[in-house]
Amino acid sequence: MTAYDAILLAGFGGPEGQDDVIPFLRNVTRGRGIPEARLEEVAHHYRHFNGVSPINNQNRALKAALEAELAGRGINLPVIWGNRNWDPYLADVITDAHAAGHRRLIAIATSAYSSYSSCRQYREDFAQALAATGLEDEVHIDKVRQFFDHPGFVLPFIEGVTQGLTDVAAAVPGIDLATEVEVLFATHSIPSTDAARSGPAERGFGDGGAYAAQHRAVAEVVMAAATPSFVDAGTAVSWQLVYQSRSGPPTMPWLEPDINDAIADLPARGIRAVVIVPLGFVSDHMEVLWDLDNEAMETAGEHGLHAVRVPTPGTNPAYVTGLVDLVMERVNDVPDDERPALTELGPWYDVCRPGCCENVRLGFKPALAGIAP
Incomplete structure (x- = not known):
């Protein structure tokens, strides 16, 4: 049992005005040698929304929702919010x-899955923030487990897919949901080398590592819960895991298929509608608003497909309650067999395993909440 003093809500960060966009993108890509011209290409996504990423306001809303949930349960833990790439920076709030x-x-990182960018990089940034402030010997930071299959994260997607299929049936008269609809579970693509090293090597997840395996497992749970009322016994609504937001050079393999390529292939199979599920995201930030609501929806329209996009967890009450439950697991040292997990992969580890989620290009850097390296 651990008597924590506060909850650290750790976000990615985002610009909050036109003048912030390029400095923010420089923060995100620091050390990667990304040319300014490439940053300008990405910047137009933000400039389309007046230079404002929704992610900071979403974390403000999540912070308020967590505080209300904690107060309602009589839990005296303040919530502090810090970002990796923009104000309020982690070092400042620590x-x-x-x-x-x-x-x-x-710490609650605003990412549910195992990979370098979605887990280990947060842990490295915690260590870097403590080193920058000289507080390594005075402040201790733990992190809740990866919550990809926690009911609080999964239930909002079950609700979303159920409603999405309902909306498709109403919007496309006579559509056969068992043969003419495809559910696309979308997540951020990552380099294949990073994916292969996500999660503990000894678990043997294969080429996509724990990152792909976790997404597939959760998608199976969502489909099993959301679709039986729409199709006859012995049939199923078709689905696949797709990727988005690739940003690496063409010579570097990234996880595929891209969602737009997947959509383009669907009419040949007789698909008339798609339900897009942002399974890799906890809130509707830029990759959702631009890459899904803009580009993927446009691609669907170009191929004559009706498309709906389901919500991310955001501040869904089940998600907020689940995050507080994850904190209290650590406070109360809840045994593994009493921790909820909706897939056979979980519950995940409180302390990341040795060598977990290595970044091949950067190597291992000091990281908290795990076993070195």
């Missing part, structure tokens, strides 16, 4: 937390 007397923080 400094403020230390000044307020907080010494043991339990």
